[in-house]
Amino acid sequence: MPKPLILVLGDQLSLDLATLRDAPADAVIALCEVAGEGRYVPHHPQKIALIFAAMRHFARRLRGKGWRVHYSALDDDDNCQDLLDEAERLAALYGCGEIRVVRPGEWRLLARLRRRKANWAIVEDDRFFCPLEDFAAWAEGREQLRMENFYRQMRRRTGLLMEDDAPAGGQWNFDHDNRQPIRRDLDFPTPPVHRRDTLTRQVLGLVETHFAGHFGELEAFNWPVTRRQALVDLRHFITHCLPDFGRYQDAISDTHPTLFHARLSAAMNIGLLEPREVCEAAESAYYRGDAPINAVEGFIRQILGWREFVRGIYWLKMPAYKRENRLGAERGLPAFYWNAETDLRCLRRALEMTRDNAYAHHIQRLMVTGNFALLCGVKPEALCDWYLAVYADAFEWVELPNTLGMVLHADGGLLGSKPYCASGKYIDRMSDHCRHCRYDVKQVTGENACPFNSLYWAFLERHAERLESNPRMKLIYGSLKRMKEEKRRAMRDQASRFLESIDWETAYGQGDHLQGYRDTREDP
Structure with missing residues (x-):
């Protein structure tokens, strides 16, 4: 040999x-x-x-x-x-x-x-729960690929949170218990601070020299760079965050970037932590009585269910998947995604946290930066490359399906059954951003109206032919149809004026942070 x-x-x-x-x-x-x-x-x-x-x-x-x-x-x-x-x-x-x-x-x-x-x-990479050939076999012949069905099969296969043939706690999914909004009296745990040894300090200097023009700051760098540091983060999450993770996992804070989130995905995605050991640590906390079932099940579902599901979708559908654009979105990225200079408080804070930490939790990505891009009609290629660039845990197998499929609904519903679009009401309900914003979330039209509101209704009108027959969207389209045409026209005009005010990247790939890099990419 x-x-x-x-x-x-x-x-x-x-x-x-x-x-x-x-x-x-x-x-x-x-x-x-x-x-x-x-x-x-x-x-x-x-x-x-x-x-x-x-x-x-x-x-x-x-x-x-x-x-x-x-x-x-x-x-x-x-x-x-x-x-x-x-x-x-x-x-x-x-x-x-x-x-x-x-x-x-x-x-x-x-x-x-x-x-x-x-x-x-x-x-083949066997560090995952589900081999790719097994996912392909599961997907074959199915009219719809739904994560929940896949997740239940993976629970049975691995035995995680299973008691004989039944799910722990008597049901498969406790998501309805995991939607509590932010509260002023919440006290969020402070993540461990990792020591920067000589190797890490050398790398920080190297990166500052060679990649200084990239979006993002190095000052707050606090990622685990060894397995020992990653295990410290895992233990901290299980002890201090997991008990409250479930109920507040959809909440958004104006001041705290991590809340009760694990921030373990980057360590898992580069190999410092194994997904099974992370899931088993959470499962053990449940059986010890240290964390409730809704928190543990919701956390394990993100790894055993969603993480494995999007990887399966990626390798099953690439390379054609990357070119999907079923909603015909054609705008470039708003220029303020690279500098956070926007009056929209929720967007500004999500972008500032991303700049400072290379991190934003999943609701900030889905319902703030992602939702805004969806409502504005940002082309999938532009947003996908931005997400891939700015988040420490972003590798294309996990980033692309999440962004193109879930955030932008550009795959026509392959990954998610409906677009995750929302008006300012959702952000107001789940966060404390709106009280600091110069826009009024309760207004739909007018100089001070929250742009998310008119953009939301304009998006629904624009895509009514494709979306109004979706069973999960019938109620909202019923509300739209009951509106008087005068109100609908005012909302359309409001949305159009706002979109015209945005500084768009007119030629994708020509911005200061993107100049020249696209020539280095391989056509899939």
Whole structure:
């Protein structure tokens, strides 16, 4: 057998990686920092720093286990700055007859790998609950692919929150208990502060030098870059956040970015935590009596159900899925998504938190930045690339279906049965933003009216032919039909004037943060 070079990608930092489990003693393990992977979209500096710092710590861990490791640092003189070129250079350097890599999490990279003429071996990623062939078998012949049905099958398969053949607590889903709004008297836990050792400080300096033009600040960097730090975050969540996570998981705070959320997705997505150990930690808290069933079930559903479901959809439907645009959205991204300069308080705070932390929780993404883009008709490509760029946990297998399918409903209902569109009333009910906003959430038209209101009704009118027959939208379309034409026309005019006032990215890819990077991307 030829000596292999084992390429470990930046989102595969697990000792249980399939290629590492089966590696012969003479294998060379390669980890490569390359400029191309930091710039194919303008990734948030904290996201780049998280991955590079975690890679450097993982390389040190591998060496401690006795592996021969080559680490290509970003500023090495002989670094090719392209991931696949660099791996092939290292294979030649060490006399390796084969390059092994676990399936990457983006079609872009997998398509490039398949076109390579070198001796590449792509190994399936078995760090997930559901193998891709099992998901394809489950999906085959179904008229609708619904996460809830898939989730119940996964509960039965794994035994998580199962008592014999019945779900713990007597029902599968406790979502109706998880919709309480923000309250002024809530005291949110403070996340652990991770020490920045020499490796992490070196990476922060490197990223500040090489990626200074990207959207986002490095100052508040506090991501776990080792497995030990990730386990600290997991224990903190289980002890201090999980008991209240469920009921307040849809709430939004004007001042606190994390509330009771776990902020564990980035660590899971790069391999520092295994999804099973995270789910089992939550399950154990329930059986110890430390967390209620609605919180534990809701949390496990996000990992065992939703995370696995969107991954299955991604690999089942790519590459055509990325080109879906069933609602015909054609606008570029509002320019203020890159600078947070907007009078809409909810948007400003979500964008500022994203800039400062490379993080916003799922309701901020779905019902604030995502909802606004949906109502305005932002093209899926523009929003998907923005989400991929700005969030530390965003890798395309998980980001694209969530953004294109759930946020923008651009896949025609494959992922979600209805668009998650809402007026300002929803944001007012779930958050404390509106009391700080210069707009009046109770007004639909007029100079001070909340733009979400007229945009919402204009969206419903614009897409009535496609959406009014949806059973989950009949009530709201009934309300629309009962409105007098004069009121509807006033709302349309209000929405049009607001849209005309926005500074749009007129040619997608030509903004300051996007200039030039699209030329580096592979056509799927």
